[in-house]
Amino acid sequence: MRKFTLLMAAAVAAMASLGWSAARAQQSDEALKATFERVAKLAQEAVDTTRFKKKPPYHIGVSAGYLSNSWILFLNQYVKYEASLHPEFADVVVTDAAFNPAKQASDVEDLLSKGIDVLLFWPVDEKAMMPALEKVAAKGIPTVNIGYNFIDSPAVTSNAYVDQWKQSTQVATHLAESLKDKGTIFAMLPIAGSSAAVTQLAALNDVVKSHPDIKLASVQFGDWNRAKAKQLTENMLQRFPHIDGVFSPAGQMSAGVLEAFDEAGRMGEVTMSPGDEYNGWVKWIAKTDKWGSVTSGLAVGRAAVLQALAILQGEKVTRARVVTTEYLTPKDAAKLYDPKRPDDWWPNSLPEKFLPK
Amino acid sequence: MSATTQRLPRFAAAAAQMGAGVLAPGVELVRLGQFAQRSGIYLVLIALLLVPALWLPEYRNVLNLGQIVQQSAALAILAIGQTFVIACRMIDLSVGQLMGLIVVASCSLMEGRPEATIPAILLALAIGLAVGAINGFLNNRLRIHSLILTLGMLSILQGAIFVYTDRSVGAASPAVLRIGNGTVMGVPVTVPLVLVVAALAALLLHRTRFGLHVRVVGANEEGARRAGIDVARVKLPVFILSGVSAAIAGIILAGRLGTGYPNAGTGFELDAIVAVVLGGTPLSGGRGTILGTLAAVMVLGVTANLLNLLGMSAFIQMVVKGAIVIAAVLINQPRVLGRA
């Protein structure tokens, strides 16, 4: 029994020190915004690519943090397609970490062993990937980050990214406008802890700050999973007798959210934020002529390959190639709907043989 | 006697043996089966290391092997702890999230500061010990199956991690980073670390009275109780060992990732259990082999590495991994009829 009390005391002490360090550990939302503003300037900085210059053929290694999401899948196909357009690229090898950062570190090491000339990646978690990226940099191999975030580190040679902050701000601002600056909303975010979720929430909070009559009642994490988003929305519908708006930049989840409202017979009361070009979402726009989209920047995969090519040929390159996002009115967004394709599809310019099956 | 007649008896003996071999293939097959069962995993490992070397240049490089060990180190330590648990006919599903909690806690404390290395390691051990003790205590008192208890614990720990943080926190100190990623004269730091832990564990399991008790309780709990063994006193330390192994694995993982990623441990518990069973420790308990567990962890690591080097799609890798699990478990069948 005494041993037990001793152990419990140890546990309590452990938790206490945890609490103490917790206060210092979190990066605040304000700091995040400042980061994004600083990043916009950093993106313009030039990168010295002379040390990466080498003769083709080049082998591309792609370390995918995850492939379990149709947007990412299309992005991956775009990478392969763009590489096929340039004879300098011999092949593209893709590894999938399936949301396991330890596996991603191993994947990167394996790609290095295989002998790649450039590493394209989207991290499960940026910070968790740093040790692996540093190994790549130590070998003199350039790296290009693809996705929603600019990684400011000497181990990341360049970035091809969609400005998530700007995109989220666009979505939030349009939502606020549609709501006429007043109402109760909840947010449907991707996987908790992912840079997408963190950024979207911070941007939303930033916009909401300047609209005091808009109240963010709850934050839900739908994990880019339509079924989960639907279930969480059903819970929201039960909890709140009146919901004016939903912040959901990811069309995949917006489709699930809307279905829940539809089945509850409460479609009339809600204003959705713009989603993206997910086919299942633009289907709703085509049906209702409402809400619109902010594009998701799917072209970022191609931008990354072009960036890699430029680096390997020693050309002038900046630290980031930013893919802009634009707002599409409901009318324009509706044009993107392809009834012949399943919901889990994205408008694209891929030739037949590069389309996902 | 002429030379021929001298050789005749030997020849006759050999022929008799061959005949016996032909007539009694069953006996030979049974022997072969037992051999495969006991040493199957080692054969698989050797095959996996030698065969690809024929056409993959990376496999002729021993550095690649060192790298695989580094990649598998956290899982190896976790699986070593789980070996004790399974040998005692229990299961600990909470180790994955416990490891994740330790990664988050230690990185939060360290914040990249070198002087925080020792406190962080102590913190990790404290948490591992404490949670392990709680698991063990509850397992003894509540009398529910360890599978259910640790399943509930898994959920609780995961919730606890995320209540604390929803994003990566903290940073590993340079020393811890070296533990996870560094090499000493070309040999990864984790190699001697894993070997030392494994050696100690093997000694504990096979050469101490405690280890004997663990195996006896696993084989026949009621019998052990009647023989005068205090079963509760055996099971509690087993869970503590599991917790401590999660702590050590957590430090290694913190070094690998460099940051406290909340979901760091998700799924590791199932991989650990798979490794233990593949290595030859039956889920029905009573026996345990640390070496087998290590070999199985290496098999899993080499397979993943091989598939990556061969450029196989992630989806095919999943199918292959599942097939290996099933194939290996079919070979490694426990002699005792045990359920689940």
Added chain:
Amino acid sequence: MISVSPSLRRHAVRVLQRHGIWLVLLLLLLVSATLSDAFLRPAYLMNLVLQQTPVGITAIGVTLVMIAGGIDLSVGAIISLTAVMCAILMNGESENLPRALILTCLAGTLVGAFNGLLIAYNRVSPFILTLGTAIIVYGLTQIYSGGTASGVVSPGFREALNHRIGGIVPTMVVILLLAAACGIWIQRRTRFGRALYLIGTNPTAARLAALNLPRVTLIVYSLSGLFAALGGIALLARAGVSGTYTGRGSEFDVLAAAVLGGTTFEGGHGGIGGTIGGLLVLGLALNLVNLVGLSFYAQLIVKGAIIVAASTTYEFVRRSSASLEKPAT
């Protein structure tokens, strides 16, 4: 302590053991109603049940497996496979509907049969084996679908299944109840069902009683696969075509429901009725936690605590009832 006649006490304990979960459900419902009157609305309650339907249908098959002392961890993977497969086979045409449903159920049953065969004729642990199968099936699902949740649902499929009878009772809940009734009938009224209990309690005795263990094993795992396929179809109806990993994690939800309902890993105890009760309790508790405003992660903690607390209570009840069975000294 009121002195109650031992036979009455024994009877009470046995009732508690069998149907205790419904008592818990009732209590929880009362507590919830005091916290929010939403819980008094039938539409709200029906919605709670609806959310649990895919897991519920799957849990029926897994309960049968667990009664026999086994475990099936591959159901989450089967759900993911069947949800995607059914949509792809439907391909947006209503004539494909029957064919899609039949083929999908067949696929689930085949995976179950694969599990059953290997477990029946080898002394492998169902835990590891079904885990391995799950990994294979997840991989096959990705290969089959190309990674995206392709496939278009037949028109009318989702509308029919999401329709509410009388505006309140969803069709799918009716299907869940029918499936549960089916399962309970198998469990109580067939020789197969009784065999499951015997195998779970005492496999040696079962073998001595000349029960064809391999055949029963094969059938029960196939059934588990079939119910998982039905669960996947239900998920498709509820959520549409959404992803290739939609079933992930369901196996643990199913286990939790079964355990809460009184079915144990050792086998020989419990039943589908209890599982459904456990499912509802879990669903209600989590919804309550959500309503009260606790974060999603707090819900995980609550879920874990409920699992441990409920199992402990069952064990306690079981042991006290066992001690009550002892002859008076």
